[in-house]
Amino acid sequence: MKTFKKKFQTKTKMEKEVYFLNKLSSYKYFPKVVSVNKDTNELEMSFCGNVLEEGSEPRLWRKQTKEIISILEKESIYHNDIHDENFLYKNNKIFLVDFGRATENKEAFPFLNVSSSCLDDCDSFFHVFLHAEKNFKKIHRV
Ligand SMILES: Nc1ncnc2c1ncn2[C@@H]1O[C@H](COP(=O)(O)OP(=O)(O)O)[C@@H](O)[C@H]1O
Ligand SMILES: [Mg+2]
Numbered sequence: 001m002k003t004f005k006k007k008f009q010t011k012t013k014m015e016k017e018v019y020f021l022n023k024l025s026s027y028k029y030f031p032k033v034v035s036v037n038k039d040t041n042e043l044e045m046s047f048c049g050n051v052l053e054e055g056s057e058p059r060l061w062r063k064q065t066k067e068i069i070s071i072l073e074k075e076s077i078y079h080n081d082i083h084d085e086n087f088l089y090k091n092n093k094i095f096l097v098d099f100g101r102a103t104e105n106k107e108a109f110p111f112l113n114v115s116s117s118c119l120d121d122c123d124s125f126f127h128v129f130l131h132a133e134k135n136f137k138k139i140h141r142v
Contacts, residue, residue, distance in 0.1 A: 002047040003034050013100060014041050020077060020099035021045065029068045029095055048097055049090025057089075057125035064094040065128060069116040078107040082114055082132040087125075111139040 008014035014036065024030040031045035058064075065087075072079060079086075080101040088095045107113050112132040122128050136142075 008041040048088040048095035061125040066119040082112045
């Protein structure tokens, strides 16, 4: 199996990401934890593909992105960093990565979140991130 290694600045940050990935391990849209190295602060996880280019998003983007956001809502997880580089694509499947800023029950900085209902009025995959930025601006009053 192809894997991806992410190095963290601190063990606490790595453990936080591991916590959320394990909480989401029964769903298919997130990386699976393969190994955790507490000496080097390296997390090895399943390889989830590459970032999407604007205009090349798969036809299934809306259904899958909506499912991803619905799962987070069901699990009371706020990702807080919903932007294009944290969505990857492999074998017709979209993945959400990077739970480095995630929180439970209450959203937190930088407040880049979207609700599953707003997916219906998105014309394209990249439109989703404008909604996340709107939420950011609402909270930061900019
Ligand atoms: N599981 C993964 N499979 C493939 N690429 C990944 C994976 N996790 C992260 N990446 C790549 O590394 C980049 C940075 O990882 P990320 O978890 O977003 O950390 P950060 O943004 O905090 O540096 C991502 O944008 C993506 O391109
Ligand atoms: Mg990232």
